[in-house]
Amino acid sequence: AFRIIAQHSIGYCNEPLHMYIGGMGGIGKSQVIKCLLKFFAARNNAYAIVTCAPTGNAAALLGGSTYHFLLGMNNKIEEVVACTMAQVCSRLDSVQYIILDEGSMLGCIDIYKI
Numbered sequence: 001a002f003r004i005i006a007q008h009s010i011g012y013c014n015e016p017l018h019m020y021i022g023g024m025g026g027i028g029k030s031q032v033i034k035c036l037l038k039f040f041a042a043r044n045n046a047y048a049i050v051t052c053a054p055t056g057n058a059a060a061l062l063g064g065s066t067y068h069f070l071l072g073m074n075n076k077i078e079e080v081v082a083c084t085m086a087q088v089c090s091r092l093d094s095v096q097y098i099i100l101d102e103g104s105m106l107g108c109i110d111i112y113k114i
């Protein structure tokens with residue numbers, strides 16, 4: 001997984017990369033994410049990757065934020081207001097990769113919104 005993302009980031013592929021890394025707890029999924037963050041930082045490209053998770057604790061372990069904050073989502077199904085959308089666009093301006101950790105904690109509605 002690390003190699004696929006690293007090669008995609010330095011290649012000239014314009015296609016978006018969608019990847020799911022699954023498995024039982026303790027097999028190293030979060031370690032792959034930490035290595036990717038270090039890889040991007042070493043290339044002076046840390047702004048291009050962000051991490052998020054469903055809970056603050058999970059997000060804090062990776063130095064990220066909740067997906068609610070990052071993507072401007074709330075518990076209501078209504079559309080995002082214009083000022084929130086502007087904030088989200090500003091947050092994600094130079095971002096090329098969004099990593100969502102602990103995806104098993106997401107509900108169907110949130111997966112749909114994302």
